Amino acid sequence: MTQTLAIEQQQQQLMVKIKYLKLKRINDLNEKLRSELGRDRITASNACLSLINYTTNHTDYTLPDVWGHLEPGKNHFRDAVRLRRANKHPTQSDSAGCCTIV
Template identity: 50%
Template sequence: MGELPYKIQQLKLKRIEELNSKLRNELARERMTASNACLSIIDYTSTHSDYAVPEVWGFPTSGENPYDNNRKSSFARSQEDSSNCCVIS
């Protein structure tokens, strides 16, 4: 019966060692201050055009916006331009 408290202590020690290992890994992770992260975001957004921010980059010209859902694919345009197309009704 004296063996049970010893096993409980071993389990507690194992859990503490696992937590200690996780905390060491967390401590070893590369860190960045919030101000440096903000500067990095500002630098990226000022060097890469993003039409979601028209105040900075303006509005895209026709056919320039890759996110325009109204653009037809090149296949659809080639089908419209073709005189060999048939309509089945």
């Protein structure tokens, strides 16, 4: 009889622990949802307008339709390639790119 009482108490304790873990999980999820709800949101159309405004107000020559092409001699990346070619050792291979892969 005392053994069955002990088993029932263990089962009750186990049930209480399971309920506590479920409650903790629900509270964690609730907190995540609250933080998600508090985040600032904008519509897709406003995000697109923001991107359009940024690209029209900041010079970016990767958009030649908007800003045109760079004038000859203004590309500092091309100047770096020219300097590297001028300073290269004669035994090094010729590379037309701007980067070196090691």
